[in-house]
Every structure is written in structure tokens, then in C-alpha cells.
Amino acid sequence: MDTPRIRQPGAADADFVVVANRLPVHLDSQGPDGPRWRRSPGGLVSALEPILRARRGAWAGWAGTAAGGTPAGLPDEDVRLHAVPLDETEYREYYEGFSNTTLWPLFHDVVVPPDFDRGWWQSYQRVNQRFARHAAALAAPGATVWVQDYQLMLVPEMLRALRPDVRIGFFLHIPFPPPELFLQLPWRSQIVDGLLGADLIGFQLPGGAQNFLHLVRRLRRAESVGHAARSAVLGTVRVGDREVRVGAFPISVDAAGLEELAGGRTVRERARQIRRQLGEHRRIMLGVDRLDYTKGIDQRLRAFEGLLADGRAAARDTVLVQIATPSRERVEHYRLQRARIEARVGHINGAFGQVGQVPVHYLHTTVDRTELAALYRAADVMLVTPLRDGMNLVAKEFVAARPDLGGALVLSEFAGAAQELTRALLVNPHHLHELQDVMATALTLDPADGRRRMEELRRHLRERDVHHWARSFLTALGGAGHGSLLPDTGDPATRANVA
Ligand code: ADQ
Numbered sequence: 001m002d003t004p005r006i007r008q009p010g011a012a013d014a015d016f017v018v019v020a021n022r023l024p025v026h027l028d029s030q031g032p033d034g035p036r037w038r039r040s041p042g043g044l045v046s047a048l049e050p051i052l053r054a055r056r057g058a059w060a061g062w063a064g065t066a067a068g069g070t071p072a073g074l075p076d077e078d079v080r081l082h083a084v085p086l087d088e089t090e091y092r093e094y095y096e097g098f099s100n101t102t103l104w105p106l107f108h109d110v111v112v113p114p115d116f117d118r119g120w121w122q123s124y125q126r127v128n129q130r131f132a133r134h135a136a137a138l139a140a141p142g143a144t145v146w147v148q149d150y151q152l153m154l155v156p157e158m159l160r161a162l163r164p165d166v167r168i169g170f171f172l173h174i175p176f177p178p179p180e181l182f183l184q185l186p187w188r189s190q191i192v193d194g195l196l197g198a199d200l201i202g203f204q205l206p207g208g209a210q211n212f213l214h215l216v217r218r219l220r221r222a223e224s225v226g227h228a229a230r231s232a233v234l235g236t237v238r239v240g241d242r243e244v245r246v247g248a249f250p251i252s253v254d255a256a257g258l259e260e261l262a263g264g265r266t267v268r269e270r271a272r273q274i275r276r277q278l279g280e281h282r283r284i285m286l287g288v289d290r291l292d293y294t295k296g297i298d299q300r301l302r303a304f305e306g307l308l309a310d311g312r313a314a315a316r317d318t319v320l321v322q323i324a325t326p327s328r329e330r331v332e333h334y335r336l337q338r339a340r341i342e343a344r345v346g347h348i349n350g351a352f353g354q355v356g357q358v359p360v361h362y363l364h365t366t367v368d369r370t371e372l373a374a375l376y377r378a379a380d381v382m383l384v385t386p387l388r389d390g391m392n393l394v395a396k397e398f399v400a401a402r403p404d405l406g407g408a409l410v411l412s413e414f415a416g417a418a419q420e421l422t423r424a425l426l427v428n429p430h431h432l433h434e435l436q437d438v439m440a441t442a443l444t445l446d447p448a449d450g451r452r453r454m455e456e457l458r459r460h461l462r463e464r465d466v467h468h469w470a471r472s473f474l475t476a477l478g479g480a481g482h483g484s485l486l487p488d489t490g491d492p493a494t495r496a497n498v499a
Contacts, residue, residue: 012138014140015057015143018146018148019059022040023063023082044466046254046257047470048470056140062084092330093123096330100328107175107176108294110181125190128158128194132158136162143167144167145166146171146477149171150173156194157195157197158194167477175390178214196244200247209246220237224238225238233246234246249472252469262401268374282318283317283318284379285321286381287323289325291334291338292328295386295389299385299387299429301322312436315357319358321360326364326365376407377401377402379407381442382395383410384410385412386429393417396421396461399454403458409454410442421457425441425442
């Protein structure tokens with residue numbers, strides 16, 4: 001799937017349909033024969049690709065191109081991609097507006113205040129309806145459709161109205177907030193009804209699933225909610241004659257793939273080169289994030305500045321490398337956040353650097369997988385300090401990329417990953433002094449202790465990788481009486497989670 005094709009609407013013949021805001025490809029270049037597409041990196045596509053291939057699968061999503069964007073293309077024999085068009089206004093209102101200026105901050109503890117705008121909501125409804133129509137047109141009779149994330153929370157109900165024969169799963173990648181926050185949303189009942197169109201609603205953490213069940217109890221009759229403490233499924237909701245299952249399925253990374261990449265010669269050499277470039281004798285702290293106000297980049301920089309100020313770190317012996325992927329750049333809070341971060345980097349380097357030796361290396365860019373793996377391998381301390389995060393894959397990627405058992409992971413308690421990666425150095429990033437202390441501890445961690453911690457983290461990740469995640473969700477969605485969606489691979493997840 002290196003140069004994937006995007007197909008036009010065709011026959012309803014897919015047994016397994018993934019519906020996500022984005023297709024797992026991006027436009028590489030415009031050649032004489034039309035657009036060339038490149039596969040976008042990401043765990044979701046690696047996890048789902050084998051299933052898409054085995055089960056006559058299709059993936060429906062926006063292709064990421066501007067107005068009218070349905071790129072031409074022919075069916076791809078292996079993985080069929082199907083573009084859902086969005087125009088510029090819809091991108092602004094449905095994506096940047098309702099998804100990322102209303103839902104994103106509301107679901108992340110209101111780190112910044114969400115905006116509620118009726119026009120954006122109408123656009124969100126229209127676009128969700130379009131995604132539902134496209135999914136309905138792709139799905140074979142009795143197919144399974146897996147809808148992804150907060151941009152598409154109305155799709156399950158809309159799709160069910162169009163195609164009552166299909167089985168529908170929904171997975172939320174971001175946190176689900178406590179009811180008292182969610183209830184601020186003017187369109188709260190519609191969103192809940194939208195989700196309840198699914199047969200299985202998956203959250204990252206049990207806490208998110210419980211928040212949702214509490215909310216349903218408040219908004220609908222209490223007796224509609226039942227308990228089902230079976231494997232990952234934590235509760236059920238009765239909707240008419242249907243039963244909707246609600247559970248927790250923590251997402252993960254392709255641990256084996258990353259380990260292989262990180263253990264390879266190219267990555268090891270590049271990691272050595274990075275260390276040489278930054279100064280052999282210096283300790284390297286690393287941050288890798290989308291430039292998002294939920295990721296706690298500013299807090300991390302402030303904490304590092306404090307360590308430089310009180311002498312627990314100095315530019316000559318410590319360097320912080322912060323890689324920040326450009327993200328949602330037209331949304332106001334993202335612009336403000338970028339300005340704040342860049343001003344702070346400038347301030348720190350101005351105050352504590354000297355010619356040829358700055359304490360912070362800040363790159364506002366996306367790096368490729370090899371470079372990312374090399375950075376993970378070069379780091380002495382990985383800083384993952386979000387104020388709130390559904391899971392955080394960077395933390396898991398770092399662990400997967402350290403077969404040498406080196407490196408210390410500083411991890412926010414407010415990242416979903418903290419519930420599994422309990423042997424990391426856990427920290428409350430809202431508490432500046434604690435963050436400084438934990439960063440200082442990480443810089444001086446006893447190597448034997450560090451290796452023991454890393455060993456345990458890696459053991460967990462080997463069992464709970466992204467393939468385990470996809471299998472456990474799809475097995476739970478398959479449910480009793482419908483037969484499993486997956487062949488029995490011997491993975492315990494396939495056997496354990498049949499509800
Ligand atoms: P994100 O908020 O995007 O995901 P995260 O889970 O950390 O956050 O995933 C980011 C991905 O982008 C990682 O795979 C990382 O390697 C990559 N990345 C980040 N910065 C990069 C850079 N500069 N260059 C290259 N790659 C970079 C949402 C939720 C998370 C949840 C995931 C998956 O917000 O909580 O873990 O979905 O469910």
C-alpha cells in the first residue's frame with residue numbers, strides 16, 4: 001500500500017468498513033496522471049490493515065485535500081480507500097469549529113474554554129450524515145462498520161437508520177469527560193443518541209466508559225443501564241429492543257515493528273550521531289508531541305527553566321529536544337499556544353545558553369519514523385507530560401523503541417497510558433515543583449533501577465500491542481451468537497473478550 005489509490009463509490013460489497021475523519025493517506029504530489037498518494041504513518045492503519053485485507057475491507061474518510069476534494073482513482077485490490085468530500089466551509093465549521101474548538105477542549109477537562117456555535121453544530125450534523133451515507137453505500141449486507149473518534153459521534157445512529165442490518169462499533173480516541181462537563185454541551189442529548197446507535201461503544205479507559213454510563217443514567221431512564229463486568233465490557237444500555245455494550249479498550253502501538261526498527265543499524269547509527277551532535281557528555285531530555293495545548297509542552301519548558309535556574313541542570317550538561325508537529329494551525333488557541341511556547345524557548349535559550357550551546361532545541365516539524373526512533377533511542381529522559389490525554393502513543397512508542405532498556409520515562413498521571421505504564425516516573429504536570437523534582441530524579445536515575453523499570457514496561461507492551469487492541473474490540477463487537485469477526489490467531493484477546 002505504498003502508493004494507494006482512492007476509489008470512487010462502488011458496489012456495497014465490503015464486509016468490514018472503517019469510517020474515520022481522515023483516510024490513512026495524504027497527498028504527496030500532483031503528477032501528470034493525477035494525484036499521488038502516500039500512506040500516512042500510524043498505529044491505527046497498521047492494526048487494521050491485516051483485517052481490511054482479510055475481510056474485503058474498505059476505509060472511508062476525508063482525503064485531506066481542499067474544496068470539492070474527491071480525488072480520482074481506481075480501485076485498489078488490497079485495501080480499498082474511499083474518499084468522503086469536504087468543502088472549505090465544512091472543513092472550517094465541522095472540523096476546525098465543532099470538532100476542535102467545541103468537542104476537543106470540552107472533552108479535555110476544559111483546558112481552554114470550548115466555543116458553542118449553532119452553525120458549527122449544523123455543519124457537524126451535515127458532515128456526519130454524509131459519512132453515514134458513504135458508509136451505508138460501501139457496506140455489504142450484514143457487514144461490520146467501525147466508526148472512529150469524536151468527529152463522527154452522530155454516525156452510528158445515522159448509519160443504523162440507513163442500514164439496520166450492519167453491526168456498528170464506535171471507538172473514542174480521546175477522553176470521555178465527567179457528566180458535569182459533558183452536560184455543558186447544548187447538543188448533549190443528540191450526541192449521546194448518536195453514539196447509542198452503535199452495538200459497542202469503546203473508550204480508552206474504564207473511567208471514560210463509566211462517565212458515559214453515568215451520563216446515560218442521567219439523560220435517559222436509569223433502568224436502561226445494566227452492568228456487565230465481563231472482560232473489557234463494563235456496562236450495557238438498553239435502547240428499544242437493542243442492547244448497546246460499553247467498554248474500555250486501551251489503544252497501543254505496533255510494539256514488535258517499532259522494536260525492530262529501533263534495533264536496526266540505521267536507527268542505532270543515527271541515534272549515536274544525534275548524541276554526538278548534541279554533545280556526548282550531555283544528558284538528553286526529549287519531548288515529541290503534536291503542538292496542542294493539552295500536551296503540557298509549556299509546563300514542561302517552565303519546569304526545565306526552573307531546573308536551569310536553581311542549578312539542578314545546566315546547558316553544559318543537559319539539553320531538552322522538543323519536537324512539535326504543526327497542528328490545527330488556523331485555530332486560535334493553537335496559534336496562541338505556539339506563540340507562548342516559542343517565546344518561552346527563546347527566553348530560556350537567551351537566559352541560559354551560550355554560543356554553540358543552547359539548552360533547548362525546538363523543532364516545529366514532523367519527523368519520519370526512522371528519525372523518531374533514533375530520537376527515542378538517543379534520549380536519556382522522555383518527557384510525556386500532557387494535562388489530559390486519551391492514551392498518548394508517544395509514551396508507548398518510546399518504551400517499544402528501547403530494547404536496550406535505557407532511558408527513563410516521565411509520564412503524566414493525566415495520560416491514559418499512565419494506567420498501564422505504572423513503572424514510569426508518574427507526575428502531576430499541573431504541579432510545577434513536582435514536575436521539576438521528577439525531571440531531576442529522571443536525570444539522575446540509578447541505571448539498574450531504570451533498566452528494571454523499562455523491562456517491566458516492555459513486558460506489558462509486548463502483551464498489549466495495537467493488534468491486541470484491535471482484536472479485543474472486534475471480538476467484543478462480534479458478540480455471542482454472531483460468530484467471531486476474526487480467525488482464531490491464538491491471541492488471548494481473541495478468546496478472552498467474547499462477550
Ligand atoms: P494524538 O493527540 O495525536 O492522538 P498521540 O497518542 O501522542 O496523540 O499520538 C501522536 C502520534 O503522532 C504518535 O504516533 C507520534 O509518534 C506522532 N508524532 C507526534 N509528534 C510527531 C512529530 N513531530 N513527528 C512525527 N510524528 C509525531 C489521539 C489522542 C491520544 C491517543 C491517540 C490514539 O489524543 O490520546 O493516544 O489519538 O488513540
